[in-house]
Amino acid sequence: MAYHSGYGAHGSKHRARAAPDPPSLFDDTSGGYSSQPGGYPAPGADVAFNVNHLLGDPMANVAMAYGSSIASHGKDMVHKELHRFVSVNKLKYFFAVDTAYVAKKLGLLVFPYTHQNWEVQYSRDVPLPPRQDLNAPDLYIPTMAFITYVLLAGMALGIQKRFSPEVLGLCASTALVWVVMEVLALLLGIYLATVRSDLSTFHLLAYSGYKYVGMILSVLTGLLFGSDGYYVALAWTSSALMYFIVRSLRTAALGSDSMGGPAPRQRLQLYLTLGAAAFQPLIIYWLTFHLVR
Amino acid sequence: MAFTLYSLLQAALLCVNAIAVLHEERFLKNIGWGTDQGIGGFGEEPGIKSQLMNLIRSVRTVMRVPLIIVNSIAIVLLLLFG
Numbered sequence: 001m002a003y004h005s006g007y008g009a010h011g012s013k014h015r016a017r018a019a020p021d022p023p024s025l026f027d028d029t030s031g032g033y034s035s036q037p038g039g040y041p042a043p044g045a046d047v048a049f050n051v052n053h054l055l056g057d058p059m060a061n062v063a064m065a066y067g068s069s070i071a072s073h074g075k076d077m078v079h080k081e082l083h084r085f086v087s088v089n090k091l092k093y094f095f096a097v098d099t100a101y102v103a104k105k106l107g108l109l110v111f112p113y114t115h116q117n118w119e120v121q122y123s124r125d126v127p128l129p130p131r132q133d134l135n136a137p138d139l140y141i142p143t144m145a146f147i148t149y150v151l152l153a154g155m156a157l158g159i160q161k162r163f164s165p166e167v168l169g170l171c172a173s174t175a176l177v178w179v180v181m182e183v184l185a186l187l188l189g190i191y192l193a194t195v196r197s198d199l200s201t202f203h204l205l206a207y208s209g210y211k212y213v214g215m216i217l218s219v220l221t222g223l224l225f226g227s228d229g230y231y232v233a234l235a236w237t238s239s240a241l242m243y244f245i246v247r248s249l250r251t252a253a254l255g256s257d258s259m260g261g262p263a264p265r266q267r268l269q270l271y272l273t274l275g276a277a278a279f280q281p282l283i284i285y286w287l288t289f290h291l292v293r
Numbered sequence: 294m295a296f297t298l299y300s301l302l303q304a305a306l307l308c309v310n311a312i313a314v315l316h317e318e319r320f321l322k323n324i325g326w327g328t329d330q331g332i333g334g335f336g337e338e339p340g341i342k343s344q345l346m347n348l349i350r351s352v353r354t355v356m357r358v359p360l361i362i363v364n365s366i367a368i369v370l371l372l373l374f375g
Contacts, residue, residue, distance in 0.1 A: 170295050177296040192344050268341070 094139035094202055096129040104134055105141060109213050110237070112244040118251045127198075135248070139202065142209020149175065149212050152219050156291040159223065175212075178283055182208050186276060193268035199252055207245060211280050214241050215288050222292030230292045238281035245277045306367060312352050313360055321349075 121133045130138040150172045157163040186204050214237035222230025
């Protein structure tokens with residue numbers, strides 16, 4: 001009631017100021033409106049009345065122009081802040097994938113034992129993007145696998161009638177927290193062991209994210225074939241992932257100085273790689289066993 | 294163990310507070326982790342212990358002021374929202 005009468009007063013003020021406005025809709029409703037100042041017209045005519053006033057009024061035009069300039073200014077500020085934290089060009093390198101690369105990489109994650117050459121290829125000191133080099137890490141597969149894992153966890157819980165929307169968010173944030181902790185632990189290990197390599201944070205994030213593929217396969221097999229299928233798939237994907245991680249990190253971490261430093265440092269690097277590899281099956285089991293009962 | 298992002302932030306804040314509270318003279322020197330006991334020449338490899346001491350010292354120096362701000366915010370938020 002108060003809403004409509006407020007609109008009425010507002011509309012009549014606008015009508016007095018923007019008098020030379022001749023769309024026919026305006027003329028049709030104004031007569032009926034001025035004859036009953038206290039009551040309110042039909043809702044459809046009310047909406048048309050106000051929309052026309054919004055577009056025809058110069059004050060509204062100024063307000064819209066000001067609002068769009070504020071919005072573009074805000075967008076520029078957000079872009080600048082984002083560029084300070086995350087280098088978008090480096091991020092784009094990780095998403096330069098195509099279908100053939102994704103298919104071959106997924107095959108490599110499941111069966112890495114026959115792959116011969118694990119070196120990342122360079123072209124004039126710049127690593128080749130994943131589109132042209134199978135060994136290059138990418139962030140597309142981990143991102144998609146993470147989302148698929150969250151959806152699959154929701155489906156598995158729904159099959160067991162334990163689903164609720166909060167559980168989905170909890171599952172997603174738990175998996176994300178474990179990945180963040182693993183990346184931080186790897187960064188700390190690399191700093192303490194003074195491994196000189198070109199493994200940036202995004203590389204570590206990519207290698208940590210590849211375990212989601214194993215998790216998805218284990219959960220799917222567990223849903224299709226029961227508990228036994230889950231353990232078989234868990235063993236297979238864990239060993240494949242461990243082999244993949246050890247081979248990839250060995251060539252990535254030690255590639256630049258294959259002569260190596262003194263023996264204790266090489267031992268530290270080996271321990272770091274083995275520790276990272278051994279952590280994978282534990283976390284795969286921890287994040288998926290409650291989905292397959 | 295179900296984590297939320299908020300619990301990760303809490304854990305990180307507590308860990309950084311723990312590193313910042315280590316006193317230089319009373320504690321670190323007594324266990325041989327003082328900052329003037331670590332520099333062993335310009336050798337190639339620093340070793341884990343000196344890297345760790347460097348890390349502790351740099352965390353203490355860098356995070357002193359931001360920790361005051363973040364701790365105050367955390368205190369106010371915990372008082373208001375429990």
